[in-house]
Ligand code: GP9
């Protein structure tokens with residue numbers, strides 16, 4: 001039955017924070033374009049490689065957006081699909097396996113569903129086979145109106161590399177598809193080129209590789225640079241098609257691209273040891289919220305609140321003018337003045353404003369060194385409750401019993 005849901009509702013209600021009234025509904029009735037940036041980690045933002053910027057467009061866009069510089073991915077083995085699950089539901093993915101495979105029939109209360117109820121046309125755009133990550137099945141439960149997958153794109157050997165269609169033609173064809181969509185629409189786009197093994201055609205290499213013993217890390221900077229170029233083209237095309245002014249564009253990295261197998265090369269690049277503390281901090285991914293007429297023309301700012309993908313749904317609901325007071329969400333609005341600086345990783349590690357807890361060790365952010373466990377103690381129970389309640393919802397399919405009463 002649904003009695004378990006009562007405890008959970010009390011737990012999540014205590015996490016709710018009121019929106020900033022200045023920001024609530026600021027993007028109401030606009031198109032919402034969310035871009036999941038494949039394998040993009042924060043450590044490449046605003047950095048040079050061989051004397052050239054790795055992300056020149058994203059660096060410029062920082063001035064014209066709310067850019068979050070302490071935002072973390074919270075994915076597990078489900079990688080991209082886990083980040084999609086976090087975005088849509090503000091629930092944690094599972095500790096083992098991919099919830100997209102294991103619980104694809106669950107009742108959900110998604111961002112897409114809520115926007116759909118508001119009259120939005122909702123979709124995902126991703127130029128891959130539609131059954132990858134079981135998306136064709138799980139997307140029914142999330143409730144998108146349509147999935148623009150490989151079969152909706154003109155994919156040729158010429159416009160493909162590595163995993164499939166290159167990001168520049170993907171965005172080009174996506175804007176064509178968007179201009180046929182009924183408005184307002186919500187679409188989530190998923191890029192592909194910046195994916196391991198980070199291969200590019202010669203003509204798409206805009207900077208030189210890094211030089212370390214890891215070919216993966218060496219090429220990563222080049223494919224990030226290519227994705228940055230694709231985003232610049234995309235913004236330009238949105239403007240040309242008249243889709244820019246009336247949209248809000250949100251972008252985030254889905255998960256890490258450089259695993260701990262490349263620590264030696266990372267140490268060379270960072271010029272310091274990759275301790276468990278550093279590994280945890282490397283899970284930062286960029287988050288951009290770009291609102292034409294609000295954050296553009298230099299009116300953006302860098303926001304250093306601690307947040308994670310779990311916070312995306314409440315943040316976006318509020319921007320789109322939808323209340324989340326009674327929502328079962330484990331995150332909270334990043335733009336609220338009351339947002340709390342605390343995020344939990346899927347493995348039970350967590351980050352607070354002062355401490356990082358990882359591999360059963362409490363680290364001080366100030367010294368980056370281990371400190372007494374007692375400093376992290378008060379947060380441990382909160383972290384495990386969060387993960388445990390979220391798991392109960394998924395394993396018991398508890399949202400079947402949830403009444404959305406607002
Ligand atoms: C595949 C793409 C990549 O469609 O989303 O998946 P990943 O390996 O990053 O989870």
Ligand code: MN
Pocket residue numbers: 038039079080254255
């Ligand atoms: Mn991915």
